[in-house]
Amino acid sequence: MAPTFTCKIIFFLAFLAYNANSHTVVYDVRTFGANLNHDISQALLAAWKEATASPIPSRVWIPRGTWSLKQAKLVGPNKAPIELRVDGILKAPLDPTQMPNKQWEWVTINYLDNFTLSGEGVFDGQGHESWKRNDCHTNKNCVKLPMNLSFNFITNSTIKDVTTKDSKTFHLNVIGCHNVTFLRFKVYAPGDSPNTDGLHIARSTNINVTDSVIKTGDDCISIGDGTEQVHIQNVICGPGHGISVGSLGRSTTEMDVVGIYVKNCTFIGTQNGVRIKTWPSAPATLQVTNLEFQDLIMDKVTYPIVIDQEYCPYNLCKLDNPSLIKISNVKIDNIRGTTNDPVAVTLVCSKTKPCENVQVGNIDLTYNGSLGPITTKCNNVKLSLNGKQNPPLCVPPPAAKQSA
Ligand SMILES: *[C@@H]1O[C@H](CO)[C@@H](O)[C@H](O)[C@H]1NC(C)=O
Ligand SMILES: *[C@@H]1O[C@H](CO)[C@@H](O)[C@H](O)[C@H]1NC(C)=O
Ligand SMILES: *[C@@H]1O[C@H](CO)[C@@H](O)[C@H](O)[C@H]1NC(C)=O
Ligand SMILES: *[C@@H]1O[C@H](CO)[C@@H](O)[C@H](O)[C@H]1NC(C)=O
Ligand SMILES: *[C@@H]1O[C@H](CO)[C@@H](O)[C@H](O)[C@H]1NC(C)=O
Ligand SMILES: *[C@@H]1O[C@H](CO)[C@@H](O)[C@H](O)[C@H]1NC(C)=O
Ligand SMILES: *[C@@H]1O[C@H](CO)[C@@H](O)[C@H](O)[C@H]1NC(C)=O
Numbered sequence: 001m002a003p004t005f006t007c008k009i010i011f012f013l014a015f016l017a018y019n020a021n022s023h024t025v026v027y028d029v030r031t032f033g034a035n036l037n038h039d040i041s042q043a044l045l046a047a048w049k050e051a052t053a054s055p056i057p058s059r060v061w062i063p064r065g066t067w068s069l070k071q072a073k074l075v076g077p078n079k080a081p082i083e084l085r086v087d088g089i090l091k092a093p094l095d096p097t098q099m100p101n102k103q104w105e106w107v108t109i110n111y112l113d114n115f116t117l118s119g120e121g122v123f124d125g126q127g128h129e130s131w132k133r134n135d136c137h138t139n140k141n142c143v144k145l146p147m148n149l150s151f152n153f154i155t156n157s158t159i160k161d162v163t164t165k166d167s168k169t170f171h172l173n174v175i176g177c178h179n180v181t182f183l184r185f186k187v188y189a190p191g192d193s194p195n196t197d198g199l200h201i202a203r204s205t206n207i208n209v210t211d212s213v214i215k216t217g218d219d220c221i222s223i224g225d226g227t228e229q230v231h232i233q234n235v236i237c238g239p240g241h242g243i244s245v246g247s248l249g250r251s252t253t254e255m256d257v258v259g260i261y262v263k264n265c266t267f268i269g270t271q272n273g274v275r276i277k278t279w280p281s282a283p284a285t286l287q288v289t290n291l292e293f294q295d296l297i298m299d300k301v302t303y304p305i306v307i308d309q310e311y312c313p314y315n316l317c318k319l320d321n322p323s324l325i326k327i328s329n330v331k332i333d334n335i336r337g338t339t340n341d342p343v344a345v346t347l348v349c350s351k352t353k354p355c356e357n358v359q360v361g362n363i364d365l366t367y368n369g370s371l372g373p374i375t376t377k378c379n380n381v382k383l384s385l386n387g388k389q390n391p392p393l394c395v396p397p398p399a400a401k402q403s404a
Contacts, residue, residue, distance in 0.1 A: 024057045024083070034062075039070045041100075052078045059083040062121065066091060069107070071099045076111035084109075086121030086162055094126050105148040105173070115157040123149055123164040125171075148173050151180070160184055171216065177204040185212040190239075198240065203255070205229050216240045220270065224248075225286065226255035231263070238268030242301070244275040245291070247311050249282035249325050257288045266297040273304035273335070277311035278323040278350070285324045291331070298337030304365055305332060307358075307381070309350040328356040333387070336364045342372045344391055349380040361387035 027047040034043035044062070051058040057080050066089045074084070092106050093099060099106065106125060109115070149164055150173040160183040164171045171187050174180065187198040198214035201207050202224030208231045214220040220237035223230060223245045232243060243262055248254060267273045274293045298304040307330070309323040327349060344365040349355035358381050367374040378394035385393055 024059050025051075025054055026059045026061055027051050028061045028063065029067075030063065034067065036065050036067065038068070040067050041070045041072055044069065044072055045074070048074045048084075051082050052076055054082075055079050057081040057083075059085055062086045062088045062090065062119070064088050064120075068093070071101060071104060071106060073101075073104055073108045073110070075109075076113070076115075078112050078115065081114040081116070082112060083116040083118060086117070086119040086123070089122045089124055092123075092125045105150040108150045108152070109154065110150075110152045111154075112157065113155045115154055117157075117159045118161055121162055123162065125164070125166050150175070152176050155179055157181075158183060162186070163188065165189065172199050174199065174201045174207060175203050177201075177207060179206045180204070180208075182207070182209040182212060185209065185214075187212075187214040187216055189216045198237075200224060201227055201230060203227065207231075208233070210234055212236075214240065219244050220267075222246075223257060223260055225257060225284075227257050227260070229259040231261045232265060233261075233263045235265045236268065237265065238270045238299070240270050242267055242270040242272035242275055244272065244277060245288060246275075246277040247279055248277070248286065248288065249279040249284040249323055252283045252285075254284040254286050256286045259290045261292045262294070262296065263292070264295045266299065267301045267304070267337075268299045269301070271302045272306050273298050273301050275303070275306040275308065276327060276330075277306070278309045278325040278327075279317055280310050280312060280323050280350075281318045281321040282323060286326075288325060288327045290329045293330075293332045293335070295334045296336075298335065298339060298365060300338050300340050302340040303343065303346060304335060304337070304339055305345045305347075305363075307347045307349060307355060309353075309355075309380075310348055322350040322352045324353060325350065326353040326356070327358075330355065330358045332359065332363070333361045335362070337366075339365050339367045339374070340369065342367050342369070342374050343377050344374050345376040345378075345393060347376070347378045347381045347383070347394070351380055354380040354382060356382050357384070358382065359384045359386070360389065360393055361385070362389075363393070364388060364390045366390075 027050050029043045029047050032043040032046040034040040047060045051060045064087045069090045070093055153176045155178045158181045163186040165188045198216045199221045203226035205228040211234045213236045218241050220240045221243045225248055262274055374391045376391055376393050
């Protein structure tokens with residue numbers, strides 16, 4: 001009798017491990033059967049169910065150690081503030097076909113208010129094998145890899161400190177979220193891993209990304225349609241393709257993009273710094289307005305500043321008709337550093353919807369390669385200039401002038 005009794009007591013204590021100061025009940029996944037040698041999906045789900053039902057603030061805790069996690073879908077609603085604290089390393093299955101539900105992402109977190117994801121832990125997508133087979137960047141009919149971290153319909157929440165590493169495809173999708181902060185968030189994947197966007201934000205409002213580091217093979221942060229009020233501050237990007245708004249325009253159901261602020265960010269060896277891209281010959285007529293790109297450092301970036309309304313990679317579209325998307329109120333200020341290509345600034349807007357109120361101040365970019373003098377490329381843009389511009393904005397270089 002005695003051992004069973006002791007066991008029950010321990011179980012009870014572990015189960016109701018209150019944090020005396022904050023009155024948070026802690027649900028340790030080990031209490032729910034997680035151990036280091038087996039898939040913890042079931043244990044995590046069981047702990048999560050208890051936590052969402054808790055009337056007082058709760059924390060689901062994955063302690064230090066390396067845990068294998070086949071797949072998890074953690075949904076709300078939650079009755080009280082809820083935290084998922086990951087201090088361990090979570091490993092995805094090496095072979096994506098081992099994930100039980102083919103429609104799901106690797107880890108999905110949905111329908112929560114006042115949620116915190118925290119910890120020193122790592123979400124390790126183990127993508128190396130899959131990258132070799134991924135051709136989604138060139139092939140529209142490619143086989144999609146179901147390996148994202150996906151946050152949908154999350155409000156008033158914070159994602160902090162955790163790392164996501166080597167995702168099989170997009171690292172983190174943020175869809176339908178409102179009032180969410182990413183703080184000290186880290187994304188690591190090699191520069192040559194395909195389609196591994198760091199953070200993809202769409203149909204969301206009031207999203208902040210602060211003090212974060214994103215090293216990946218594709219966009220550092222990409223912003224899709226229907227997104228408003230995104231503050232990206234103190235972020236280091238690179239390698240990767242930089243911060244982009246778009247690509248936009250492909251579908252008539254797309255909604256406006258309003259209020260994107262990128263401030264005090266550093267781009268190291270990225271393909272782009274900040275970029276807005278819209279498809280030509282595409283149906284959407286939305287607006288992109290109120291953007292600020294300020295205090296940015298470019299360290300050997302190929303194209304530091306880009307507005308491209310003729311975005312048409314791999315000839316996936318036709319250039320016959322201009323983009324129908326209107327871009328306005330763009331402030332670009334204090335952009336310094338070095339470029340890998342002579343075209344330091346590209347402002348190529350739509351013929352039918354010229355860019356309006358593009359304010360550029362204090363650009364200081366240098367190029368020391370052999371492909372010609374540093375220059376800028378501009379089309380259909382209503383500019384207002386102030387401060388220093390190096391190179392001069394929208395002035396053809398001397399060589400081009402002579403040949404004209
Ligand atoms: C969110 O949770 C924090 C504690 O985790 C609490 O202080 C705050 O009041 C909660 N906010 C709402 C709106 O529930
Ligand atoms: C991963 O995210 C991307 C970008 O939102 C999406 O296109 C893709 O379908 C997602 N993967 C799956 C399996 O849903
Ligand atoms: C988010 O928090 C605010 C302020 O505490 C609250 O008014 C609002 O209802 C919350 N949002 C949701 C969807 O619960
Ligand atoms: C946003 O969320 C924070 C907590 O994460 C909360 O304090 C604040 O009131 C929320 N603001 C709105 C407008 O919901
Ligand atoms: C994001 O940052 C802006 C500017 O610093 C601030 O006004 C806003 O409340 C922040 N939003 C969240 C969700 O933290
Ligand atoms: C700018 O960002 C860097 C991190 O990239 C940070 O160390 C620095 O404190 C930030 N500066 C300001 C003024 O916020
Ligand atoms: C020019 O570029 C090369 C290669 O990136 C670099 O080693 C060199 O220091 C640069 N020179 C100047 C004057 O910036």
